[in-house]
Amino acid sequence: MRRLLLLILIGFTVSLTSCRNDFEFESRTGGLEFSKDTVYLDTVFTNIGSSTYTLKVYNRSDKNISIPSLGLKKGTTSKYRLMVDGMAGQVFENVELLAKDSLFIFVSVTAEVANANPTDFLYTDQILFGEESNPNHQKVELVTLIQDAYFIYPGRVQNPDETYTYNELNLGVDGDGNPVSIRGRFLEDNNPNNGNELHWTNTKPYVIYGYAAVPPNRTLVVDAGARVHFHVESGLIVANNASIHVNGSPSTTAALENEVVFEGDRLEPDFSEVPGQWGTIWLTPGSANNQFSNLTIKNATVGILVSGNDGSSNPTLELENTQIYNCSNVGILARTGNIVGRNVVINNCGQVAFAGSYGGNYDFTHCTFANYWSRANQTCVTLSDDSINNVPTPLGSANFKNCIVYGSSNLGISLKKTGTIFNFLFENCLIKFADYSNQYANEILYKFSTNPNYVNCLIATNTTVNKPDFKNPTQNNFIIGQNSAAKGTANNTYSTFNDILNNQRSNPSDMGAYNWTTFD
Known part of the structure; x- marks a missing residue:
């Protein structure tokens, strides 16, 4: 009986498969x-x-x-x-x-x-x-x-096991005295493939692998219209006594033909606004006379890292018409820095747009420090005098004149004072500080109406009061509209230069990097 059932089952299966044409092509x-x-x-x-x-x-x-x-x-x-x-x-x-x-x-x-x-x-x-x-x-x-492009990358030597040893830059020692290095090399006057690597032109893009470094006592000059692309875990280092001069100029078309752009090397549209694609522009201790004009930095981990200053009263870094967007950590991270900035715009940073840490000296005029990062707890401006070897570092000065400090989180500024020298001034600035829980109600650093460190400032205590009326902050567009609280509320004494779009400032002038304009 079992044999008969087995034969019937086999016959039924064969009859089914013989009728199917699934695998006839x-x-x-x-x-x-x-x-x-x-x-x-x-x-x-x-x-x-x-x-x-x-x-x-x-x-x-x-x-x-x-x-x-x-x-x-x-x-x-x-x-x-x-x-x-x-x-x-x-x-x-x-x-x-x-x-x-x-x-x-x-x-x-x-x-x-x-x-x-x-x-x-x-x-x-x-x-x-x-x-x-x-x-x-x-x-x-x-x-x-x-x-076509100029490619700047560290040399390498193949090992017997078919791995490679790459050229590295010596960064000194860590806290335990161990040497610290990073993959990269110094730029050269007469590279066999790229020619003069200390003069970046606009003839074709530059693509950086690893860290390119400006040698001591040399200056990297970047011409208007240059395009520089950094691979993952790559960046630019300016060594002790070295300088970088980015000489962008105002553009007349949407192509930004005269703007200098530093960004990642992924050119697909899906990567055009993705944060954290490369490392940073690192101005190491002792670098001096660094000048950025009409420069856009996009999609870095830290846009600009300023580690100390050159010890003189001159600014380590001067910024003019500089935009920094989509940094996974910080837009500008300054540690005991000395920075002067005019028409600086920063947005969309995972932690903070501008951080003045370990004291320093800072002077910003007509700047827009925004932060519309998609997650909470980010802020726009932080100032601190954190200790080095248990010694507080003085905040000699941090002056913000005619600036907008506003983002998607409640608190636009964060101040941390531990020592005795903590000098800061916000004058004719629009600042978001919505302290809904009254956490800072008794903190003197945030007494906006009585603290002399705030002069003629507008405080956005919620999302409807003193709005900046940005055109499209999620698209990094911080032009202000006709309903902006920043319109006509700046101090004209400081409005001696054109706005970031090279338009003459009106009288009365507007806070932030842009003149107001009408938009839908």
């Missing part, structure tokens, strides 16, 4: 549909691989089909790479696609500018579905822009 060219008729791969640097892009292929018919040939028109010479059904390659045969099903094709490219069209620097190819000689064949265009 009809060879066909044509009739496919695609998620895109052209795949635009975003701009890449020469010989640097792109991100991977997705093309979806649909079989809308009721029949299983086999695509006789699928591949790049340029074949194995193409700089594009495909992955089809988990298989990497450039040419495929008999690619099967079930009825009413779809297929993913992943596309990437690594090419050099010499491979691109010399007139527009576009590198193109096609994915062909079927032989090109077949009148029913279909195609999807592939297009990407190849940019």
Whole structure:
């Protein structure tokens, strides 16, 4: 009986499978549909691989089909790479696609500018579905822009175990006396590949791997319109007695043709505003006469790190028309710094926009310190005289004139005084300080109406009082509107220079880096 049941079961199974056509495929060219008729791969640097892009292929018919040939028109010479059904390659045969099903094709490219069209620097190819000689064949265009660049990276030596030892910069010793170093190298006057690396021009972008360092007693000059891209865990170091001069100038078009831009090396739109893609611009102790004009710093961990000063009364860093956005930690982190800033705008920082720690001397005029980071507990400005070896560091001066200090969190400023010298002044500033729980009601540092450290300031004690009326803070647009509390409330004595857009300031002038304007 058991044998009879087994034979019946086997016969039933065979009869079912013999009636199915799931795995019968009809060879066909044509009739496919695609998620895109052209795949635009975003701009890449020469010989640097792109991100991977997705093309979806649909079989809308009721029949299983086999695509006789699928591949790049340029074949194995193409700089594009495909992955089809988990298989990497450039040419495929008999690619099967079930009825009413779809297929993913992943596309990437690594090419050099010499491979691109010399007139527009576009590198193109096609994915062909079927032989090109077949009148029913279909195609999807592939297009990407190849940019040439200067590449600055540390040298390396291959070890016997096939690992590499990279050049490193000596950063001194840690608290335990152990040497500290970081992957990188000093810039050179006459590099065999890049020429003069101490003069960055606007002829083509610069791409930095590791940390590029300005040697002692030298100055890095950055021309207007220069574009500098930092790889992950990369940045710029200015050594003892060294300087950097960023000589951007006002632009006349939306392309910001004269602005200098420091940002990451991921050029895809999805990465254009992503914080923390690279390290920092580090002005080490003893660096001097650093000047930034018409500069935008984006997507760093710390936009500018100022470690100490050169010991003179002159500013270690002068900032003019400088914007710093999307820093995962701090926009400007100054430790015993000496900074002068005019028309500085900072926003979207994981901890604080500007931190003046371990004392120092700071003077900011017509600046906008905002912070619309997506998580709570961030702030806009912090000042402290933290101790070094149990000795408080004096805050010699921290002057904020005609500034806006406002963000998405309740408290725009944070002050920490532990010593006796803690000199600060907010004059004609708009400050957000919504102390809903009255936590600071008895703290003299925040007595805005009676403390002489606040002169003619507007305090936003909630979200409806003394609003700055920013145009679009989530898009880093801090132009103020006609309903702004900052409109016409600045001290004209300090309004002796144009706003950050190079527009002449009105009289009475407006707080912050921008003149007010009408917008929807």
